[in-house]
Amino acid sequence: MAAVELEAVTKRFDNFVAVDNIDLEISDGEFFSLLGPSGCGKTTTLRMIAGFEFPTAGRLSIGGREIGLDPPNKRPVNTVFQNYALFPHMNVLENVMFGLLMQKVPKDQARDAAAKAINSVKLEALLNRKPNQLSGGQQQRVALARALVNEPKVLLLDEPLGALDLKLRQEMQSELKSLHSEVGITFVYVTHDQEEALTMSDRIGVMSEGKLLQVDDPTRIYEHPAKRFVADFIGEINLIEGSVDSSGTVRLGDEVIACASPAPSGSQSVTIALRPESIDLTVENERIGGAMNQIPGIVARRTYFGDSHSYDIETSGGTLSIRRDNRPLNTIFDPGQPVTVSWHPDASNLLED
Amino acid sequence: MTSLDHAAAHSQARKGRLLATPAGLYIVLFFIVPLLIILAYSFATRTATGRTELSGWNLESYDKLFTGLVMRTVWRSFWMAAVTTVMCLIVAYPFAYYLATRAAKVRNVLLVLVMIPFWTNGLIRIFAIRFMLGSDGPISQASESLGFGEFRILFTPTAVVLGMLYSFLTFMILPLYVAIERMDWKLVEAARDLYADGFTAFRKVTLPLTKSGIIAGSILVFVPSFGSYVVPEILGGAKTLLLGSYIARQFGQARNFPFGAALSVVLIVAMLIAVVINQRTEASEL
Amino acid sequence: MSQTLRTGKWIDRFLRLNAWLIFAFFYIPIFVLVIFSFNGSSRVTVWGGFSTRWYPAVFENQQILSALKNSLIVAGISTVVSTILGTSVAIAIDRYRFKGRKALDGAIYLPVIIPDVTMAVMMLAFFAQVFRLIDSFGPRFQLGIYTIAISHIAFNISFVAVVVKARLGQLDPSLEEAARDLYASGWLAFRRVTLPLILPGVLAGALLALALSLDDVVISGFVNGSGGTTLPVYVFGAIRRGVSPELNAISTLMLLASTVLVLTSLFLQRDPKSKQP
Numbered sequence: 053m054a055a056v057e058l059e060a061v062t063k064r065f066d067n068f069v070a071v072d073n074i075d076l077e078i079s080d081g082e083f084f085s086l087l088g089p090s091g092c093g094k095t096t097t098l099r100m101i102a103g104f105e106f107p108t109a110g111r112l113s114i115g116g117r118e119i120g121l122d123p124p125n126k127r128p129v130n131t132v133f134q135n136y137a138l139f140p141h142m143n144v145l146e147n148v149m150f151g152l153l154m155q156k157v158p159k160d161q162a163r164d165a166a167a168k169a170i171n172s173v174k175l176e177a178l179l180n181r182k183p184n185q186l187s188g189g190q191q192q193r194v195a196l197a198r199a200l201v202n203e204p205k206v207l208l209l210d211e212p213l214g215a216l217d218l219k220l221r222q223e224m225q226s227e228l229k230s231l232h233s234e235v236g237i238t239f240v241y242v243t244h245d246q247e248e249a250l251t252m253s254d255r256i257g258v259m260s261e262g263k264l265l266q267v268d269d270p271t272r273i274y275e276h277p278a279k280r281f282v283a284d285f286i287g288e289i290n291l292i293e294g295s296v297d298s299s300g301t302v303r304l305g306d307e308v309i310a311c312a313s314p315a316p317s318g319s320q321s322v323t324i325a326l327r328p329e330s331i332d333l334t335v336e337n338e339r340i341g342g343a344m345n346q347i348p349g350i351v352a353r354r355t356y357f358g359d360s361h362s363y364d365i366e367t368s369g370g371t372l373s374i375r376r377d378n379r380p381l382n383t384i385f386d387p388g389q390p391v392t393v394s395w396h397p398d399a400s401n402l403l404e405d
Numbered sequence: 406m407t408s409l410d411h412a413a414a415h416s417q418a419r420k421g422r423l424l425a426t427p428a429g430l431y432i433v434l435f436f437i438v439p440l441l442i443i444l445a446y447s448f449a450t451r452t453a454t455g456r457t458e459l460s461g462w463n464l465e466s467y468d469k470l471f472t473g474l475v476m477r478t479v480w481r482s483f484w485m486a487a488v489t490t491v492m493c494l495i496v497a498y499p500f501a502y503y504l505a506t507r508a509a510k511v512r513n514v515l516l517v518l519v520m521i522p523f524w525t526n527g528l529i530r531i532f533a534i535r536f537m538l539g540s541d542g543p544i545s546q547a548s549e550s551l552g553f554g555e556f557r558i559l560f561t562p563t564a565v566v567l568g569m570l571y572s573f574l575t576f577m578i579l580p581l582y583v584a585i586e587r588m589d590w591k592l593v594e595a596a597r598d599l600y601a602d603g604f605t606a607f608r609k610v611t612l613p614l615t616k617s618g619i620i621a622g623s624i625l626v627f628v629p630s631f632g633s634y635v636v637p638e639i640l641g642g643a644k645t646l647l648l649g650s651y652i653a654r655q656f657g658q659a660r661n662f663p664f665g666a667a668l669s670v671v672l673i674v675a676m677l678i679a680v681v682i683n684q685r686t687e688a689s690e691l
Numbered sequence: 692m693s694q695t696l697r698t699g700k701w702i703d704r705f706l707r708l709n710a711w712l713i714f715a716f717f718y719i720p721i722f723v724l725v726i727f728s729f730n731g732s733s734r735v736t737v738w739g740g741f742s743t744r745w746y747p748a749v750f751e752n753q754q755i756l757s758a759l760k761n762s763l764i765v766a767g768i769s770t771v772v773s774t775i776l777g778t779s780v781a782i783a784i785d786r787y788r789f790k791g792r793k794a795l796d797g798a799i800y801l802p803v804i805i806p807d808v809t810m811a812v813m814m815l816a817f818f819a820q821v822f823r824l825i826d827s828f829g830p831r832f833q834l835g836i837y838t839i840a841i842s843h844i845a846f847n848i849s850f851v852a853v854v855v856k857a858r859l860g861q862l863d864p865s866l867e868e869a870a871r872d873l874y875a876s877g878w879l880a881f882r883r884v885t886l887p888l889i890l891p892g893v894l895a896g897a898l899l900a901l902a903l904s905l906d907d908v909v910i911s912g913f914v915n916g917s918g919g920t921t922l923p924v925y926v927f928g929a930i931r932r933g934v935s936p937e938l939n940a941i942s943t944l945m946l947l948a949s950t951v952l953v954l955t956s957l958f959l960q961r962d963p964k965s966k967q968p
Contacts, residue, residue, distance in 0.1 A: 106410040123871065133869060151874050421792065427779065436846075496712075521953050522721065525949040529724075532942055535934065536736075625804070629807075676804055680801070
């Protein structure tokens with residue numbers, strides 16, 4: 053059963069379309085991320101699920117029940133806010149107890165449950181602290197405990213790690229992931245950080261300008277992006293224009309290349325997406341076996357990155373950026389040197405705009 | 406079928422209206438309606454017995470505005486309010502600048518010291534000035550014992566301006582302080598880095614960036630000074646009749662409400678112009 | 692932050708001198724007034740030794756006592772009413788979108804900036820007109836302390852609303868959303884989260900209203916009728932008759948009262964973020 057289901061959901065603010073006709077099903081127990089740049093509509097989508105905004109059109113169901121105009125307090129979801137939104141006039145325990153008390157759970161029971169939740173995020177020593185006496189990471193944990201103690205059907209997280217520094221963020225990422233498998237609650241996670249989405253999620257929905265462009269697991273999102281925007285937004289990528297003839301053969305400059313999927317019929321040009329690290333570089337005319345695509349090129353520029361080198365290679369089809377790890381036996385190429393560029397057909401994806 | 410967000414916005418709007426209605430109604434009934442009544446009075450007729458008849462609408466009261474005595478009074482009020490405003494600006498700007506550049510702890514103490522006289526009873530503060538300036542007051546006594554003779558300033562325009570300065574100076578200090586305090590000092594540093602000397606950096610960067618404070622403060626000083634009543638009544642003499650007292654007189658001994666109302670419209674117009682100027686500058690800063 | 696980069700040495704000296712002169716200007720007249728309220732001589736300006744003789748006289752003056760009573764009644768009523776109305780309208784403007792919101796937001800500032808005299812004659816004309824209307828139906832009304840209270844509420848609503856709005860502006864709107872998200876109804880979210888957090892602002896607004904009401908002389912003087920004399924109106928009349936040692940004593944007491952109000956208000960309006968554990 054779907055934990056959250058959006059059917060043709062649109063949200064308009066005056067004349068601005070924030071969310072544009074989205075269909076989405078998030079399954080029970082899933083860690084689902086909404087990924088996109090700021091202003092893409094991901095937070096608005098989350099706020100509609102939470103009940104802070106209401107759709108202009110379409111239907112929204114939680115746990116199989118259409119929720120319509122239910123206010124936030126009548127929805128089986130809880131939110132971890134971007135800035136945590138901890139109540140500054142209450143201590144940690146009171147913050148975590150708040151939701152239970154509002155649901156008329158007896159005070160003793162609420163206290164026990166809250167204490168347990170606080171234990172599970174390792175803050176038992178700070179029960180009586182006020183939020184402004186906590187570090188960012190600690191506030192983050194209180195926000196998590198405050199939401200999870202209510203055992204919601206769905207936990208909504210709005211860029212919860214955005215305010216933390218890199219090291220703490222990485223720590224919290226793995227903690228969130230293990231917390232998710234422990235509690236078995238559906239997580240809907242909004243982020244603009246592609247790495248966060250790739251490392252944590254079961255599935256990712258990539259959004260841009262209110263539209264949901266692709267929903268897939270992290271591997272497919274990264275390795276087989278369906279749209280130009282998805283490919284460009286996530287990681288580094290070469291986007292090059294190829295030509296298609298009437299037989300459906302794809303050419304990059306003068307060279308015929310094989311791709312992961314056939315070119316759409318009737319098109320004369322296609323965008324080919326190639327990750328820099330999936331391309332291999334060898335000396336000129338050194339042919340490698342297998343069904344690899346191979347085209348000649350000349351080194352235009354080399355940049356040192358410590359663990360790797362990046363090369364710009366000029367080919368008849370355009371300039372390709374290539375990333376090579378620095379291993380002891382790897383050849384280093386010099387600018388001006390003729391080389392052969394090769395990659396597996398599966399690594400070259402044809403994109404829709 | 407109305408969409409969900411329309412329905413939600415609708416119920417929000419209903420709650421908002423419910424909360425706003427009591428105060429809104431109160432302000433309409435006990436502020437906007439009185440404002441309109443004054444407007445109506447200014448076109449009304451005064452009977453021989455001093456009653457105001459809301460009929461026979463005419464512009465007589467406005468005609469009277471252009472007689473010599475009235476023009477002189479309005480001009481005097483305007484001029485004294487302008488002098489007060491400029492003097493407030495001249496002393497308050499360096500003061501606000503001083504406040505804003507102190508360390509946080511010192512600044513908070515100084516702010517409290519500014520706020521105390523601001524909140525203390527205004528009438529009493531003017532009385533204190535009256536007491537100081539009196540012909541046998543402390544200043545005069547000191548001056549006499551030093552052989553400079555009696556200190557005669559009370560009941561002169563100077564005393565009135567001094568009193569208005571005393572009453573309204575804080576209205577100038579606070580907005581200036583807020584404007585200077587929230588200014589990004591890096592911009593001044595950038596100007597210095599780009600070869601501006603201290604004075605040029607101040608003139609080209611600090612001053613324009615604190616314009617909103619200058620305008621807000623000037624309005625907050627000018628409007629109440631222009632219509633001030635208590636200060637000239639206590640510190641002014643027969644030769645310093647100001648608009649505020651003149652209006653009060655029409656509603657008092659003179660019993661000429663329509664004329665008093667027309668005089669009030671002058672003040673109301675000045676106030677509205679000030680509000681519009683303030684909103685324009687605020688809007689242009691966003 | 693280095694002071695030296697912002698201001699040179701001489702400029703800094705000038706700024707400091709200017710600041711001390713302003714503080715002197717603010718405080719010396721008040722201190723002199725207070726000192727002379729303890730003057731034993733009945734000639735106001737001639738020092739005749741320390742004495743507290745003028746203070747008992749203040750409390751034996753029936754006119755002063757009745758004026759004080761009137762002032763307290765008016766201030767009490769206008770503070771309570773304007774705090775409730777001003778707070779709710781501030782919340783409405785800050786948190787809700789409805790038709791007429793912008794107009795209301797603009798109108799709410801007018802009573803703040805309008806000169807006292809204008810407001811006073813407006814209210815006088817208004818009551819004159821309303822009484823004429825009511826009189827034609829039979830009952831007769833007269834100006835009194837209730838007309839003062841009505842007028843004070845009219846401007847105090849605005850002052851309270853402005854102060855509370857400033858406080859609401861500092862409040863993270865997601866706090867109320869968090870409360871709703873944690874199963875609080877709209878009322879409970881307000882009661883348990885928003886209200887406690889804006890309470891300092893509400894109290895500060897109430898104190899401002901109280902101070903303004905106790906301070907007002909012009910409007911009260913116009914709409915008081917007979918028997919509705921408030922303390923400032925009495926004092927204003929007395930000042931116009933000339934200075935007297937008794938007047939210095941009342942003034943000192945009033946200064947004391949308003950200073951207590953200010954300090955309380957400033958204490959309440961401290962930035963919540965700067966509050967240390």
